[in-house]
Amino acid sequence: xxxxxxxxxxxxxxxxxxxxxxxxxxxxxxxxxxxxxxxxxxxxxxxxxxxxxxxxxxxxxxxxxxxxxxxxxxxxxxxxxxxxxxxxxxxxxxxxxxxxxxxxxxxxxxxxxxxxxxxxxxxxxxxxxxxxxxxxxxxxxxxxxxxxxxxxxxxxxxxxxxxxxxxxxxxxxxxxxxxxxxxxxxxxxxxxxxxxxxxxxxxxxxxxxxxxxxxxxxxxxxxxxxxxxxxxxxxxxxxxxxxxxxxxxxxxxxxxxxxxxxxxxxxxxxxxxxxxxxxxxxxxxxxxxxxxxxxxxxxxxxxxxxxxxxxxxxxxxxxxxxxxxxxxxxxxxxxxxxxxxxxxxxxxxxxxxxxxxxxxxxxxxxxxxxxxxxxxxxxxxxxxxxxxxxxxxxxxxxxxxxxxxxxx
Amino acid sequence: xxxxxxxxxxxxxxxxxxxxxxxxxxxxxxxxxxxxxxxxxxxxxxxxxxxxxxxxxxxxxxxxxxxxxxxxxxxxxxxxxxxxxxxxxxxxxxxxxxxxxxxxxxxxxxxxxxxxxxxxxxxxxxxxxxxxxxxxxxxxxxxxxxxxxxxxxxxxxxxxxxxxxxxxxxxxxxxxxxxxxxxxxxxxxxxxxxxxxxxxxxxxxxxxxxxxxxxxxxxxxxxxxxxxxxxxxxx
Numbered sequence: 001x002x003x004x005x006x007x008x009x010x011x012x013x014x015x016x017x018x019x020x021x022x023x024x025x026x027x028x029x030x031x032x033x034x035x036x037x038x039x040x041x042x043x044x045x046x047x048x049x050x051x052x053x054x055x056x057x058x059x060x061x062x063x064x065x066x067x068x069x070x071x072x073x074x075x076x077x078x079x080x081x082x083x084x085x086x087x088x089x090x091x092x093x094x095x096x097x098x099x100x101x102x103x104x105x106x107x108x109x110x111x112x113x114x115x116x117x118x119x120x121x122x123x124x125x126x127x128x129x130x131x132x133x134x135x136x137x138x139x140x141x142x143x144x145x146x147x148x149x150x151x152x153x154x155x156x157x158x159x160x161x162x163x164x165x166x167x168x169x170x171x172x173x174x175x176x177x178x179x180x181x182x183x184x185x186x187x188x189x190x191x192x193x194x195x196x197x198x199x200x201x202x203x204x205x206x207x208x209x210x211x212x213x214x215x216x217x218x219x220x221x222x223x224x225x226x227x228x229x230x231x232x233x234x235x236x237x238x239x240x241x242x243x244x245x246x247x248x249x250x251x252x253x254x255x256x257x258x259x260x261x262x263x264x265x266x267x268x269x270x271x272x273x274x275x276x277x278x279x280x281x282x283x284x285x286x287x288x289x290x291x292x293x294x295x296x297x298x299x300x301x302x303x304x305x306x307x308x309x310x311x312x313x314x315x316x317x318x319x320x321x322x323x324x325x326x327x328x329x330x331x332x333x334x335x336x337x338x339x340x341x342x343x344x345x346x347x348x349x350x351x352x353x354x355x356x357x358x359x360x361x362x363x364x365x366x367x368x369x370x371x372x373x374x375x376x377x378x379x380x381x382x383x384x385x386x387x388x389x390x391x392x393x394x395x396x397x398x399x400x401x402x403x404x405x406x407x408x
Numbered sequence: 409x410x411x412x413x414x415x416x417x418x419x420x421x422x423x424x425x426x427x428x429x430x431x432x433x434x435x436x437x438x439x440x441x442x443x444x445x446x447x448x449x450x451x452x453x454x455x456x457x458x459x460x461x462x463x464x465x466x467x468x469x470x471x472x473x474x475x476x477x478x479x480x481x482x483x484x485x486x487x488x489x490x491x492x493x494x495x496x497x498x499x500x501x502x503x504x505x506x507x508x509x510x511x512x513x514x515x516x517x518x519x520x521x522x523x524x525x526x527x528x529x530x531x532x533x534x535x536x537x538x539x540x541x542x543x544x545x546x547x548x549x550x551x552x553x554x555x556x557x558x559x560x561x562x563x564x565x566x567x568x569x570x571x572x573x574x575x576x577x578x579x580x581x582x583x584x585x586x587x588x589x590x591x592x593x594x595x596x597x598x599x600x601x602x603x604x605x606x607x608x609x610x611x612x613x614x615x616x617x618x619x620x621x622x623x624x625x626x627x628x629x630x631x632x633x634x635x636x637x638x639x640x641x642x643x
Binding site (some may be wrong): 003007010011014019298299301302303304305306307308309310311312399400401402404 | 437464466468487488492493494495496497501503505507508510512514516520521523524540568
């Protein structure tokens with residue numbers, strides 16, 4: 001009934017200061033929810049970017065079983081056909097072949113086990129950020145097939161520096177015979193990911209294939225999609241299509257399941273934060289409505305006396321809660337947007353901080369979604385109505401005579 | 409059962425409050441009938457049970473024992489919803505403290521009961537306009553109660569009580585907060601309405617003015633009827 005909507009709004013505006021304070025409290029709760037969600041999304045994006053863009057890629061194709069065994073002879077089957085097909089994929093932005101093997105790097109001073117990666121410098125460039133994290137030397141600038149890039153931590157372990165020579169030993173495919181070669185440190189990189197900086201080295205693809213005696217074969221093709229979401233879309237037919245010939249195509253969530261778990265944990269913590277915020281907000285709403293009810297008890301008595309049904313009293317108080325929710329939602333959305341707008345321009349500097357094995361390498365920016373301004377406000381609205389039912393039923397159950405006696 | 413000429417018929421009603429475990433007998437075995445069209449005053453000192461009596465006969469409160477028949481209906485047989493509807497359609501209330509809804513305008517306060525009754529808007533507006541004219545408050549439709557004087561607010565309360573044409577108007581000390589001139593004018597107005605429409609009025613009062621205008625005076629003392637007399641009214 002319109003009269004109750006009118007009454008609800010007028011009652012809300014009756015004590016503007018109290019309504020403003022209550023609305024602000026609920027609004028801050030909503031804004032906090034929006035901000036937490038936006039920051040978590042931003043953090044997810046940042047972590048995915050850090051994890052995928054640095055080296056891994058958003059997906060990869062390998063021979064089945066290679067990931068677990070790292071056997072040098074488990075190369076991608078029908079490589080030429082796979083590459084030809086990939087070149088036709090419109091959803092794919094870039095891809096690059098790689099050779100991966102465990103190796104031993106030794107300098108005159110020390111030795112260390114490493115993961116040796118053979119890369120094609122040209123096609124690797126748009127897929128990973130190796131070229132961007134070189135802190136000394138250069139990224140395969142010449143034609144020297146004995147160039148090797150190592151991490152700064154590995155350089156420390158091996159007590160070696162730019163221009164020094166290293167011997168790398170690998171186990172050949174098939175026979176398992178040891179194969180050694182001499183390399184010159186042409187570049188030192190720093191990903192700020194300790195495992196990579198301490199235990200990875202990059203050489204040219206052709207040289208790696210030669211050392212392993214695998215001909216033109218490769219162990220992995222790293223993928224970058226035009227739409228970054230594709231990497232995590234398990235329903236994409238792409239994965240099926242390239243999981244043939246005993247090969248296996250997977251997106252980053254399967255490559256880094258721990259990252260997905262971290263995100264699930266983050267979402268769960270959002271729910272917990274949401275629950276706590278809503279709990280605090282609920283007490284605020286109940287308190288506000290009860291204060292308002294007690295101040296106006298005689299009015300409820302009068303309304304009941306002149307023939308207003310108890311259900312209509314419930315309606316009236318519920319509309320008041322709803323009106324308060326609307327005001328709060330407007331305030332919360334404006335506040336949430338404003339805070340995120342500022343953070344989206346300034347960013348939050350977590351660079352260098354490692355979380356769940358991933359180091360933040362860029363500023364953290366919150367990610368706003370339309371959903372945050374629909375879903376959370378709806379939660380707040382329905383929650384406020386739900387919480388408002390308690391004082392509403394209390395008011396409806398009061399006997400009219402008792403209600404009027406209380407205030408007179 | 410009540411006589412069809414009785415607007416109110418109460419039989420043996422008692423009301424016991426047991427706040428703080430000490431029983432307080434507010435009403436003790438009251439038998440009373442009030443006929444349609446009567447202009448009746450319930451008088452008595454503070455604590456004699458006047459307000460409790462009005463609350464019980466209007467269904468705002470329940471009695472501990474006894475029967476209340478109002479406009480031919482036994483109140484104790486009604487559900488909460490039926491009681492609400494019955495009060496809406498059959499009883500008009502006037503309270504000592506006016507008790508208008510402060511956020512509704514004069515017009516909205518007066519038409520509120522008709523809204524509950526589902527009276528069409530055109531009819532509502534016509535009746536509001538007529539009654540405000542009658543109580544000399546035409547032009548005050550859009551004012552809020554706090555913008556009116558006490559006397560004007562009580563006149564709006566009278567208009568609200570009468571606009572839906574109830575069988576009976578119950579007024580709890582309606583002139584208690586008014587000066588003698590204003591309360592006299594208000595009583596004249598109610599007396600006229602009673603005379604013209606035949607609507608029954610029952611007042612609780614301390615006010616000699618009101619007592620002087622009542623056609624029937626019922627005196628309560630310690631929750632019992634201590635006396636009753638018919639009067640000759642000079643308006």
